[in-house]
Amino acid sequence: MTTYAADPYSAACPSRQLLDRVGDKWTVLVIGTLAGGPRRYGDIARAVEGVSQKMLTQTLRHLERDGLVTRTVHAQVPVRVDYELTELGRDLIAPLGVLHRWARDHIGEIVAARAAYDAREQRG
Amino acid sequence: MTTYAADPYSAACPSRQLLDRVGDKWTVLVIGTLAGGPRRYGDIARAVEGVSQKMLTQTLRHLERDGLVTRTVHAQVPVRVDYELTELGRDLIAPLGVLHRWARDHIGEIVAARAAYDAREQRG
DNA sequence: CAGGATCCGTCTCGATACTG
DNA sequence: CAGTATCGAGACGGATCCTG
Numbered sequence: 001m002t003t004y005a006a007d008p009y010s011a012a013c014p015s016r017q018l019l020d021r022v023g024d025k026w027t028v029l030v031i032g033t034l035a036g037g038p039r040r041y042g043d044i045a046r047a048v049e050g051v052s053q054k055m056l057t058q059t060l061r062h063l064e065r066d067g068l069v070t071r072t073v074h075a076q077v078p079v080r081v082d083y084e085l086t087e088l089g090r091d092l093i094a095p096l097g098v099l100h101r102w103a104r105d106h107i108g109e110i111v112a113a114r115a116a117y118d119a120r121e122q123r124g
Numbered sequence: 125m126t127t128y129a130a131d132p133y134s135a136a137c138p139s140r141q142l143l144d145r146v147g148d149k150w151t152v153l154v155i156g157t158l159a160g161g162p163r164r165y166g167d168i169a170r171a172v173e174g175v176s177q178k179m180l181t182q183t184l185r186h187l188e189r190d191g192l193v194t195r196t197v198h199a200q201v202p203v204r205v206d207y208e209l210t211e212l213g214r215d216l217i218a219p220l221g222v223l224h225r226w227a228r229d230h231i232g233e234i235v236a237a238r239a240a241y242d243a244r245e246q247r248g
Numbered sequence: 249c250a251g252g253a254t255c256c257g258t259c260t261c262g263a264t265a266c267t268g
Numbered sequence: 269c270a271g272t273a274t275c276g277a278g279a280c281g282g283a284t285c286c287t288g
Binding site: 014015017018019020024028064066067068088092095096098099103104106109112113114116117 | 138139141142143144146147148152188189190191192212215216219220222223224226227228230231233234236237238240241242
């Protein structure tokens with residue numbers, strides 16, 4: 001059995017790897033879209049406004065590789081591809097929700113802090 | 125009073141802004157270092173292994189701007205600068221802890237999923 | 249419909265050199 | 269000691285064109 005360092009200062013640290021994934025631009029949005037159930041590629045593309053084909057595909061591939069999402073190709077014409085959160089993926093929703101709620105509840109303070117900081121900068 | 129969209133698909137969304145900050149390479153590590161109390165610049169630099177001066181300074185400035193960290197310059201020779209988490213900053217430790225524990229508990233599944241995925245890729 | 253391939257600008261990050 | 273300034277490589281992300 002392999003053990004993983006709890007030391008966050010290592011590149012191999014679980015937190016580092018998760019944050020690298022979660023931190024990129026579209027991952028969380030895609031997970032959020034899939035939280036409601038399976039979705040087709042095109043539906044996700046429309047739901048996640050502003051995402052390019054390239055980025056959406058790349059994000060989905062990463063999620064699939066990490067076992068957070070399953071990709072199902074239906075043999076139809078035209079092709080239909082469904083994406084769905086795995087149990088692991090659904091399990092991640094809760095921790096992300098914690099972060100989301102924190103952000104929602106404290107963003108006001110952060111914005112205020114930024115304004116104050118920038119005002120101080122302005123005066124030198 | 126300003127309200128902020130709960131819609132994560134907006135760039136102005138609190139979650140987006142928080143994730144942009146949390147997602148970058150050094151932020152979480154620096155917060156982790158400061159979780160134990162105030163630290164001097166040099167101490168942080170040594171604790172967060174691999175960080176460059178530039179990145180550390182930039183990270184600390186961002187945290188300061190967001191009101192998560194205070195910067196205190198002591199008039200001494202040589203200069204001494206202490207960084208300390210604000211209440212808001214300390215408040216963020218808990219949500220990050222949730223994510224950290226999730227990562228620790230599930231990284232094994234993710235690594236296994238990656239291995240399986242890559243093996244499948246290999247065979248074409 | 250669901251991508252794959254390619255080009256290209258932007259931004260991030262690290263290394264290095266210098267400073268009050 | 270605690271930064272600032274500058275440069276260059278590479279990653280990231282968007283737009284466009286093409287395909288089974």
